Amino acid sequence: MSPTHERQLKDQPLPGDRRRWIELLDALDLDQLTDRFLSRVVTVPGYDPAPIPISELKRTGHVSFQSLVEGLRAGGFDGRVAVSTEVGVSRARAGIPLEALMTAIRHDFNVLWEALTRVATQDDAELVIRHTGIVLSTVDEYVSQVQQAYTAEQQRMREEESSVRQGLIAGLFDDLNPTDERLSTIASALWLDPDDPLLVVAARGEDTSALRVLVSDHERAGGTMFTHHLGDALVAFTRSSELSGPRLETTERRLAEVRVGLVNAAGIGSLRRSALTARDLAQVLTRDEVGAMTWERGWARLAAQALNAAGNSIVTDVERALAGCGAAERERLVEAVHTYLRSGSIGASAAELFCHRNTEANRLRRFADLTGVDPMLPAEAARLVVGWA
Numbered sequence: 001m002s003p004t005h006e007r008q009l010k011d012q013p014l015p016g017d018r019r020r021w022i023e024l025l026d027a028l029d030l031d032q033l034t035d036r037f038l039s040r041v042v043t044v045p046g047y048d049p050a051p052i053p054i055s056e057l058k059r060t061g062h063v064s065f066q067s068l069v070e071g072l073r074a075g076g077f078d079g080r081v082a083v084s085t086e087v088g089v090s091r092a093r094a095g096i097p098l099e100a101l102m103t104a105i106r107h108d109f110n111v112l113w114e115a116l117t118r119v120a121t122q123d124d125a126e127l128v129i130r131h132t133g134i135v136l137s138t139v140d141e142y143v144s145q146v147q148q149a150y151t152a153e154q155q156r157m158r159e160e161e162s163s164v165r166q167g168l169i170a171g172l173f174d175d176l177n178p179t180d181e182r183l184s185t186i187a188s189a190l191w192l193d194p195d196d197p198l199l200v201v202a203a204r205g206e207d208t209s210a211l212r213v214l215v216s217d218h219e220r221a222g223g224t225m226f227t228h229h230l231g232d233a234l235v236a237f238t239r240s241s242e243l244s245g246p247r248l249e250t251t252e253r254r255l256a257e258v259r260v261g262l263v264n265a266a267g268i269g270s271l272r273r274s275a276l277t278a279r280d281l282a283q284v285l286t287r288d289e290v291g292a293m294t295w296e297r298g299w300a301r302l303a304a305q306a307l308n309a310a311g312n313s314i315v316t317d318v319e320r321a322l323a324g325c326g327a328a329e330r331e332r333l334v335e336a337v338h339t340y341l342r343s344g345s346i347g348a349s350a351a352e353l354f355c356h357r358n359t360e361a362n363r364l365r366r367f368a369d370l371t372g373v374d375p376m377l378p379a380e381a382a383r384l385v386v387g388w389a
Contacts, residue, residue: 022073025072030065041057042057044104046099046104052094060087067083068138076138077142085149088148088149088152091150092149092153092157102143102147109135109139170228196239198237200235200271201260202282203233203234204234204279210257210258214254223242230276237265255291259282259291261298262292284301300386304386314386321371337363340375346360
């Protein structure tokens with residue numbers, strides 16, 4: 001017989017072991033086990049000071065040892081251990097870190113093993129060794145069940161918190177005239193100051209997937225970004241001051257790639273209005289454009305959209321007048337005006353078009369003569385900026 005096989009046999013209880021094994025288990029004093037456990041657990045970081053009453057620690061400790069001893073009698077657990085769920089749930093609710101909980105529970109094994117060796121005689125040494133695997137597996141199963149209960153409860157807590165938070169955010173968007181007290185209550189629940197400047201972004205349709213990824217990346221980087229569905233748009237917002245250092249660089253880089261509407265809100269009181277604007281900015285993005293549509297970039301498009309929706313003609317007369325000239329001339333005139341409107345400088349637009357400044361000036365005058373709209377007059381140029389946005 002190989003040494004390995006012999007060792008495996010020694011780790012397994014023998015048929016005649018059960019009577020003496022039960023006697024050893026009966027000799028264990030649950031109150032003493034609990035007291036020894038408490039003397040150790042209160043020194044564990046996370047339990048010092050104890051986040052739950054000592055009386056509760058003592059009660060659940062006593063029930064835990066009772067369950068463990070019953071498990072050892074049966075040769076291990078074959079189902080759920082009721083107290084494991086109670087311990088996992090209560091410790092999660094008390095805010096005890098999982099690492100601290102696992103450290104505390106591991107003391108169960110140490111206390112239990114020490115107690116077994118104390119009640120055993122020298123003649124019981126091999127018997128105890130043969131039951132080592134059962135002790136380990138029984139305690140490990142208990143630890144595993146506690147951990148599962150703890151993790152599940154934490155998930156429920158996160159879902160509860162998220163549900164409450166989403167309800168508050170929804171209420172904020174539904175209330176057209178929230179009071180200062182209401183705003184303060186919602187801001188506090190979101191860990192915001194009512195006057196915190198906010199970055200608000202919105203995406204529509206297929207672009208919402210990219211925004212969800214941005215939100216996820218931001219939160220993995222340690223940030224907090226809240227979301228809300230506003231009609232067919234997904235709105236996300238975060239505290240502007242949170243965007244600093246590497247996190248700011250990451251978010252700015254992602255915004256340069258993601259097709260969203262972007263607005264800066266002065267505080268939570270202007271969040272709804274800013275979100276509506278961000279949604280409208282996202283809507284005016286053309287299919288081939290990338291990056292965030294800001295107010296500076298998109299205001300003219302929004303103005304054109306509003307005027308067109310109101311039935312007001314913006315540049316219809318201009319387009320009609322330009323249709324009377326040849327295609328080549330029309331192209332040159334429109335190009336000259338577009339270039340001038342970007343800079344407001346004849347010299348700069350002439351340089352961009354690689355022509356003499358007099359040529360550029362002549363084309364602008366020709367445009368004014370044909371259409372009756374002088375692009376060099378700010379009030380009339382505004383029509384072109386909005387109409388051609």
